[in-house]
Amino acid sequence: MAKITYIAHDGTAFEVDAENGSTVMENAIKNAVPGIEAECGGACACATCHVYVDDAWTAKTGEAEAMEEDMLDFAYDIQPGSRLSCQIKVTDDLDGLIVRVPERQA
Amino acid sequence: MSENADIVETDVVIIGAGPVGLFAVFELGLLDLKCHLIDILDRPGGQCAELYPEKPIYDIPAWPEISGQGLTDRLMEQIKPFEPEFHFNRMVTGVEKQEDGSFVVTTDENEKIKGKVIVIAAGGGSFQPKRPPVPGIEEFEDHSVYYSVRRMEEFRDHDILIVGGGDSALDWTLNLQPIAKSLTLLHRRDAFRGAPDSVNKMKKLVDEGKIDLILGQVTGLNGADGVVESASVKTKEGDLIDVNCTRVLPFFGLTMKLGPIADWGLNLNENLLPVDTEKFATSEPGIFAIGDINTYPGKLKLILSGFHEAALMAQAAKKHISPDERIVFQYTTSSTSLQKKLGV
Ligand SMILES: Cc1cc2nc3c(=O)[nH]c(=O)nc-3n(C[C@H](O)[C@H](O)[C@H](O)COP(=O)(O)OP(=O)(O)OC[C@H]3O[C@@H](n4cnc5c(N)ncnc54)[C@H](O)[C@@H]3O)c2cc1C
Ligand code: FES
Numbered sequence: 001m002a003k004i005t006y007i008a009h010d011g012t013a014f015e016v017d018a019e020n021g022s023t024v025m026e027n028a029i030k031n032a033v034p035g036i037e038a039e040c041g042g043a044c045a046c047a048t049c050h051v052y053v054d055d056a057w058t059a060k061t062g063e064a065e066a067m068e069e070d071m072l073d074f075a076y077d078i079q080p081g082s083r084l085s086c087q088i089k090v091t092d093d094l095d096g097l098i099v100r101v102p103e104r105q106a
Numbered sequence: 107m108s109e110n111a112d113i114v115e116t117d118v119v120i121i122g123a124g125p126v127g128l129f130a131v132f133e134l135g136l137l138d139l140k141c142h143l144i145d146i147l148d149r150p151g152g153q154c155a156e157l158y159p160e161k162p163i164y165d166i167p168a169w170p171e172i173s174g175q176g177l178t179d180r181l182m183e184q185i186k187p188f189e190p191e192f193h194f195n196r197m198v199t200g201v202e203k204q205e206d207g208s209f210v211v212t213t214d215e216n217e218k219i220k221g222k223v224i225v226i227a228a229g230g231g232s233f234q235p236k237r238p239p240v241p242g243i244e245e246f247e248d249h250s251v252y253y254s255v256r257r258m259e260e261f262r263d264h265d266i267l268i269v270g271g272g273d274s275a276l277d278w279t280l281n282l283q284p285i286a287k288s289l290t291l292l293h294r295r296d297a298f299r300g301a302p303d304s305v306n307k308m309k310k311l312v313d314e315g316k317i318d319l320i321l322g323q324v325t326g327l328n329g330a331d332g333v334v335e336s337a338s339v340k341t342k343e344g345d346l347i348d349v350n351c352t353r354v355l356p357f358f359g360l361t362m363k364l365g366p367i368a369d370w371g372l373n374l375n376e377n378l379l380p381v382d383t384e385k386f387a388t389s390e391p392g393i394f395a396i397g398d399i400n401t402y403p404g405k406l407k408l409i410l411s412g413f414h415e416a417a418l419m420a421q422a423a424k425k426h427i428s429p430d431e432r433i434v435f436q437y438t439t440s441s442t443s444l445q446k447k448l449g450v
Contacts (some may be wrong), residue, residue: 045157047359069125070299073271074359076239078294078323106358 002062006033006051009103018090024099025049025086035101042086044068048084048105050075054098061088061097074106112218116142116191118423119211119221121198121367124152126397126412127227128181132325133420134137134225135188136444139427142219144193144211146232151178154232154409156360161431167410177409187449188312193217197232201370207392220321226379226388227412229398230362238269238358240324249332249353253283263287265350267337269324270357276300278355279308284319290340290349320349327354367399375401386415392426 006028018027027045028036028049040046044067053061058081064072068087072078085099118134120127123145131141149155154163154174162171169177193213200212201224207405211219235253237243243251255261255278264283268275271293277300279291291308298305311317322341328348329335336348364377373389376400381387381394388395396419397412406412424433438444 040157042162043158045161069295069297073294073299074236077325106236106239 002092002097003091004090004094005096005098006031006036007098007100008034011100020090020092022090023086023092024051024088024097025084027090028085033101033106036085037105038086044071044084044087046106047071047074047084050102050105051083051085051099052079052102053081053083053088054100055081055096057097057099060093062099075102076104076106077102114142114218115220116140117221117427118142118223118225119144119219120210120227121201121211122152122229122232122306122397122399123147123150123192123194124227124229124397125154125177125181125409126229126416127152127225128178128185129413130227130396130416130420131185131188131190131223132181133417134423135185135190136438136447137420137433138447139420140190141188141225141426142191142193142197142221144198144213144219146195146197146234148194149180150192150194151175152229152363154178156298163409165408165410187447189369193219197365199366201393203390203392209392222392222427224393225419226353226367226393226395226399226417227397228364228367228395228444231364231367231377231399232362233360234363234365235356236358236361238324238356240356241326243356244345246327246329246332246334246354250329250334250352251327251356253356255355258282258285261285261353264353266290266353266355267292267324267349267351268355268357269293271295271298271300272357272359273300273304274357275355276304276308278357279317280304280311283311287318288318288350290320290351292320292322292324292337292349294323294342296321320347322347324356375446384418386419387422394423428437 002018004016004018014033016027016031025038037048039048068084117139118141120143123143155178161177196213199214202210208222209224261282266286266289270291278390283289312319322339324337326338326339327334336350339347339349379388379395381400383402386394396415
């Protein structure tokens with residue numbers, strides 16, 4: 001279990017209890033966090049689940065793999081903490097994770 | 107493929123060469139119906155080939171695991187005996203009913219194909235270039251911003267900005283460089299998804315000073331009356347710069363849009379075609395809809411459901427074309443006549 005905080009583009013925070021093994025995207029959709037669309041349902045094929053991982057957490061969430069990097073090319077306003085949330089799996093280590101939702105999805 | 111305006115005639119015109127359209131060729135073929143398929147993509151497979159060619163599918167009966175491309179390849183092999191004819195890189199723009207009850211399908215290249223029956227297997231709609239989320243980009247579309255190159259002359263002697271890091275971006279960089287006044291390739295990182303050979307050729311042009319390569323992202327377009335003068339770019343280092351350009355070609359992948367199907371006078375329900383579950387017929391007799399594009403109570407957007415729909419639709423299509431012919435139910439395992447059609 002991990003507590004994840006999603007910060008929507010307007011600043012509203014959504015706190016969610018996420019189960020290990022689920023993805024950061026799935027928990028956003030389940031809890032109707034605005035601004036995460038996830039059109040492809042988590043197949044790393046749409047880039048509409050783009051989030052910015054808080055600086056303090058990028059080491060824990062790790063780096064995007066090649067396929068995710070390729071897909072990130074289609075996202076809008078990429079920043080150093082940019083990830084596709086369907087590719088981040090929840091573990092106990094991520095308890096307290098903070099991600100921000102971008103202004104718009106691709 | 108037809109090169110002139112002559113009308114091609116066939117039994118069935120299938121709109122969409124995704125997995126469901128492909129399998130329909132098999133079921134219609136067993137009933138002696140010849141098919142032409144039209145797809146805006148340059149190859150068969152629909153979503154399986156375009157969106158997830160390498161990813162495994164786990165719920166195709168009798169295939170514990172198969173990739174999107176693998177499934178497409180096997181379907182192509184399975185339907186080969188029926189010699190379907192493919193028209194790729196074509197968007198179906200119109201479907202018109204004829205006096206004799208048949209239909210003429212028109213493509214964006216103005217080809218016409220006449221079919222006794224139309225099968226719409228258009229999935230989530232036609233694949234079209236994604237509009238990059240750059241504010242105000244709509245204003246410049248078709249004047250300065252293009253998502254594909256239809257006529258190279260439109261680009262001659264222009265300051266061209268190409269955005270992207272895949273094959274389309276690289277190919278057009280190489281093709282347009284000789285006729286451009288200047289060409290800038292903009293990509294957000296130093297890794298390119300395109301073919302290694304194209305990447306090398308592109309890098310050589312950069313080294314020779316023939317094109318500019320900038321690592322960064324477009325944040326806005328500047329200009330007036332639909333004409334772009336420059337693009338605002340945030341570089342990888344975080345600097346904000348202006349890149350002079352009068353033609354912009356963004357390559358941000360493809361997305362599915364319903365497209366012209368909405369204009370064919372068929373009943374639609376939330377961009378899907380309602381059908382019955384016996385014949386998979388639309389509101390227009392002789393036009394059927396199968397796969398992701400249709401809807402009915404209990405519909406699941408699964409490949410296996412689309413295959414089932416294709417089998418039942420084929421029976422109904424045969425009856426529509428030859429109402430007086432008796433259709434004998436047969437198994438491919440034991441029917442010598444079916445086996446003859448399959449060439450086994
Ligand atoms: C990431 C992902 C994973 C998936 N995983 C599974 C899975 O595990 N199991 C499963 O069963 N399903 C899965 N699906 C769903 C499955 O891919 C679809 O159900 C299937 O592709 C539908 O097939 P189709 O032939 O109906 O349509 P599509 O595959 O969408 O093909 C339709 C084709 O029609 C073309 N077209 C549409 N309109 C026009 C026009 N006007 N002119 C020309 N061409 C046109 C399109 O370009 C497209 O190529 C997945 C989908 C995605 C995106
Ligand atoms: S949900 Fe489509 S890429 Fe993450």
